[in-house]
Amino acid sequence: MLADLTLGERPQGRTSLTARWIVGHQDGSHRLLENGELVFENDRILYVGPRFDGEVARRIDLGNVLISPGLIDLDALSDLDTTTLGVDCGPAWAKGRVWPQSYVDRGPYEMYSQEELAFQKRFSFAQLLCNGITSALPIASLFYREWGETVAEFDAAAQAAGDLGLRVWLGPAYRSGGMVCTAPGVLEPQFDEPRGLAGLDDAIAFVKAQAGRFGGLVQGMLAPDRVETCTKALLTRTMAAANDLDTPVRLHMAQGQMERDTVQSLHGTTSPQWLASFNALNNRLIAPHATFATEEDLHLYAEHGVTVAHCPLVFARSGAMLRSFGKLREMGINIGMGTDTAPPDMVLNMAVGVMMARMAGDSQTDTAPEHLFNAATLGGAAALGRPDLGRLQTDAKADIAIFDMSDALMAPQVDPIRTLILGATGRVTKAVFVDGRLSMRDGQVPTMDMPKDRVRVQAQFDELQKKYPERTWGQPPLNEMFPPSYPLFR
Numbered sequence: 231m232l233a234d235l236t237l238g239e240r241p242q243g244r245t246s247l248t249a250r251w252i253v254g255h256q257d258g259s260h261r262l263l264e265n266g267e268l269v270f271e272n273d274r275i276l277y278v279g280p281r282f283d284g285e286v287a288r289r290i291d292l293g294n295v296l297i298s299p300g301l302i303d304l305d306a307l308s309d310l311d312t313t314t315l316g317v318d319c320g321p322a323w324a325k326g327r328v329w330p331q332s333y334v335d336r337g338p339y340e341m342y343s344q345e346e347l348a349f350q351k352r353f354s355f356a357q358l359l360c361n362g363i364t365s366a367l368p369i370a371s372l373f374y375r376e377w378g379e380t381v382a383e384f385d386a387a388a389q390a391a392g393d394l395g396l397r398v399w400l401g402p403a404y405r406s407g408g409m410v411c412t413a414p415g416v417l418e419p420q421f422d423e424p425r426g427l428a429g430l431d432d433a434i435a436f437v438k439a440q441a442g443r444f445g446g447l448v449q450g451m452l453a454p455d456r457v458e459t460c461t462k463a464l465l466t467r468t469m470a471a472a473n474d475l476d477t478p479v480r481l482h483m484a485q486g487q488m489e490r491d492t493v494q495s496l497h498g499t500t501s502p503q504w505l506a507s508f509n510a511l512n513n514r515l516i517a518p519h520a521t522f523a524t525e526e527d528l529h530l531y532a533e534h535g536v537t538v539a540h541c542p543l544v545f546a547r548s549g550a551m552l553r554s555f556g557k558l559r560e561m562g563i564n565i566g567m568g569t570d571t572a573p574p575d576m577v578l579n580m581a582v583g584v585m586m587a588r589m590a591g592d593s594q595t596d597t598a599p600e601h602l603f604n605a606a607t608l609g610g611a612a613a614l615g616r617p618d619l620g621r622l623q624t625d626a627k628a629d630i631a632i633f634d635m636s637d638a639l640m641a642p643q644v645d646p647i648r649t650l651i652l653g654a655t656g657r658v659t660k661a662v663f664v665d666g667r668l669s670m671r672d673g674q675v676p677t678m679d680m681p682k683d684r685v686r687v688q689a690q691f692d693e694l695q696k697k698y699p700e701r702t703w704g705q706p707p708l709n710e711m712f713p714p715s716y717p718l719f720r
Contacts, residue, residue: 231290232290232292232660232661232668232671233671234288235668235671236668237668237669237670237671237674237675237676238394238395238667238668238669238675238676238677239667239668240272240273240665240666240667240668241287241288241666241668242287243271243286243287243288244269244270244271244276244284244285244286244287244288245269245270245271245286245287245288245290246267246268246269246282246286246288246289246290247267247268247269247270247290247292247297247630247632248265248266248267248268248289248290248291248292249265249266249268249291249292249293249294249295249296249297249632250264250265250293250294250295250296250635250646251263251264251266251295251296251297251635251646252266252267252268252278252296252297252622253296253297253298253299253603253622253647254266254268254278254279254622254623255278255299255621255622255623255626256623260600260603260604260607260608260621262645262646262647263278263279263280265280266278266279266280267279267280267281267282268297268622268630269282269284269286270628270630270663270666271666272628272666273445273627273628273665273666274625274626274627274628274666275622275623275624275625275626275627275628276624277624278622278623278624292632292660293636294634294635294636295632295633295634295635295636295660296632296633296635296646296647296650297622297630297631297632298362298607298622298630298631298632298633299607299619299620299621299622299626299629299630299631300362300363300364300365300397300607300619300620300629300630300631300662300663300664301361301362301363301364301365301567301576301606301607301610301631302363302364302365302366302566302567302606302607302609302610302611302614302619302620303358303363303365303366303367303567303568303569303574303576303610304367304480304516304518304537304539304566304567304568304610304613305367305369305480305518305519305539305541305568305569305570306354306358306363306366306367306368306369306568306569306570306574307354307368307369307370307569307570307571307572307574308350308351308354308355308366308368308369308370308387309350309354309369309370309371310350310353310354310572310687310690310691310694311571311572312326312371312373312374312694313371313544313571314547314571314572315695315712317547317548318715319711319712319713321415323411323414323415323417323703324414324702324703324704324706324711325698325702325711325712326373326698326699326701326702326711327373328373328409328410328411328417328703329373329408329409329410329411329701330410330411330701330702330703330704331410331411331412332703332705333700333701334410334420338375338376338377338701339376340374340375340376341374341375341694341697342374342690342694344382344383344386346690347380347383347386348383348386348387348390349683349686349687349690350370350687350690351368351370351383351386351387351390352386352387352390352393352394352677352678353678353683353684353686353687354368354574355368355387355390355391355394355396355398356394356670356675356678356680356683357572357573357574358396358569358574359394359395359396359662359664359669359670359675360656360659360670360673360675360680361569361573361574361575361576361577361656361657361659362576362577362631362633362656362659362662363396363569363574363576363631364396364397364629364630364631364662364663364664364669365396365397365398365399365610365614365619365620365629366396366397366398366399367398367399367451367453367478367480367516367568368387368398368400369403369453369480369568369570370403372403372405372408372455373701374694374697374701377405377408377425377429378402378403378404378405378429378455379402379403379404380402380432381402381432381435381436383402384400384401384402384436384440385436385440387400388400388440388443388444388448391444391447391448392443392444392447392448393676393677394669394675394676394677394678395447395664395665395667395668395669395675395676396447396664396669397447397449397619397629397664397665398447398448398449399449399450399451399477399478399614400436400440400448400449400450400451401433401436401437401450401451401452401453401477402429402432402433402436402453403429403453403454403455404426404429404430404432404433404453404454404455404464405426405429405454405455405456405459405460405464406421406422406423406425406426406427406459406460406461406463406464407419407420407421407422407423407426407458407459407460407461408420408459409458409459409488409492411703414703414704417488417492419458419459419492419496421461423461423463423464426460426461426464427463427464427467430452430454430464430467430468430471433452433453434452434471434475436450437450437451437452437475437477438450438475441475441477445665446665447664447665449477450475450477451477451478451479451480452468452471452472452475452477452478452479452480453479453480453481454468454479454481455482456481456482456483456485456489457481457482457483457489457493457501457504457505458488458489458492458493458496458501460481462508465481465505465508465510466508466510468510469509469510469512469514469515472514473514477514478514478515478516478613478614478615479514479515479516480515480516480517480518480539481515481516481517482517482518482519483501483502483505483517484500484501484502484517484519484520484521484522484523484524484527485518485519485520485521485522486521486522487522489501489522490522500523500524500526500527501527502517502523502526502527502530502531502536503526503527503530506530506534511530511531511533511534511536512534512535512536513534513535513536513537515534515536515537516536516537516539516566516613517531517536517537517538517539518538518539518540518541518568518570519538519539519540519541519545519552519568519570520538520540520552520558521545521550521551521552521553528557528558528561528563529561531558531561531563532561532562532563535564536563536564537563537564537565537566537609537612537613538552538558538563538564538565538566539566539567539568539613540552540555540565540566540567540568540583540605541567541568541569541570541571541579542579542582542583542586542587543569543570543571543575543578543579543582544569544570544571545586546582546585546586547571551586551587551589551590552586552587552590553590554587554590554591554592555583555586555587555590555592555596555597555601555602556587556592556593556596556597557592559596559601560596564609564612564613565605565609566605566606566609566610566612566613567579567580567583567602567605567606567609567610573656574656575655575656575657576606576656577633577650577651577654577655577656577658577659578655578656579606580599580602580603580605580606580651581599581651581652581655583597583602583605584597584598584599584602584651584652599647599648599650599651599652600647602651603647603651607620607621608620608621627665627666628663628664628665628666629663629664629665630662630663631659631661631662632659632660632661632662633650633654633658633659633660634658634659634660635649635650635658637654637658640653640654640658660672695708695712696708698711698712699711
């Protein structure tokens with residue numbers, strides 16, 4: 231039984247997992263295998279198919295589960311999500327999402343301690359594992375930061391990934407500027423390019439120091455923040471450094487009206503067209519979210535091999551959507567998936583992705599659940615240049631998610647992929663192996679006490695909320711910024 235394996239360790243010898251359903255990989259695509267068997271040893275898959283005739287150290291019959299490739303999150307929240315505060319409380323400039331000039335003048339500061347920054351990443355990494363995510367490119371907010379992310383906190387993040395057993399691409403976010411609220415509703419960019427270039431230098435040093443740690447679980451990426459906070463010099467040097475380091479670059483762009491207006495004012499064009507003008511679009515680039523991409527922008531993505539990290543849930547909450555998933559597929563644009571919000575539920579994101587694509591006018595065929603599943607596995611692997619991830623086949627990495635299909639609230643069942651995506655959430659994740667190591671079982675992860683840590687998370691988040699008025703135009707009281715959904719009972 232899975233309970234006989236030691237959490238946080240690789241089982242010794244060959245391990246066989248049998249199940250009602252396995253998403254195997256054959257002839258270049260996923261295939262459903264009913265009543266099949268998967269065998270792995272150390273960090274690699276040895277066999278996927280019907281009954282395995284070779285010797286194994288143990289054979290674990292998992293019953294009515296779906297054995298899946300581990301999910302790949304290209305925009306994985308490694309934060310205590312603050313965006314949820316603003317979903318029903320706006321506008322953003324009045325709710326602590328944009329620094330007011332008064333806050334800038336007296337000096338932004340770190341609103342979390344180094345210990346709190348390290349803890350939030352460790353807890354968020356655990357949440358990813360609990361949702362079947364085995365590979366992640368973390369993302370966090372810079373709104374409550376002094377400027378960018380620090381090497382110290384990412385040293386701690388690398389250690390957390392190694393302790394928990396999560397495959398990550400890490401790099402502290404950096405920027406050359408930020409948006410400042412100079413009057414009610416007036417947002418203006420302010421730049422400090424030397425500070426941005428220093429942040430890039432720190433990120434490069436981090437990648438050189440950390441990439442390859444923990445048997446390769448930790449790799450590097452370069453993460454300039456939002457496109458409107460970057461200068462041409464910063465992005466040019468970023469792309470050159472990524473080529474030298476052989477790392478992906480993630481840059482949020484074509485994602486909102488504020489960005490579109492700012493980039494148009496600064497450069498006279500859209501963000502993708504601006505990057506194309508100085509050869510900064512290439513197949514290393516992962517670009518969340520494309521919700522405001524024009525037809526020309528999308529053609530540039532297709533031409534230059536840019537991956538779109540699709541995060542449907544966070545945009546659907548505010549009434550926005552990608553237009554459209556089917557269109558991007560038809561254009562040949564590689565699509566990966568991200569969560570970018572709490573909970574970091576990739577299964578729920580796939581479900582919302584199906585629904586929003588059909589609302590955008592895509593046909594049922596163009597937006598079948600399996601296409602979203604492909605994005606969350608094969609699309610992410612392609613973005614990272616890792617054909618050994620996102621699939622269950624001989625010699626692929628033993629990154630495995632196990633979803634419980636016997637959940638009483640998921641009955642009756644049809645096709646397992648449709649049942650999982652359209653009838654479940656990530657909460658049915660039963661276990662996760664990463665690099666052959668049992669990294670999550672029944673909601674528990676190594677080195678963490680999830681119920682106790684959940685209490686600590688809430689206390690930390692509550693203390694951050696109390697500081698919101700300091701970084702909000704006019705310093706309104708907190709109860710006016712975020713009123714309850716109903717008046718309080720008296």
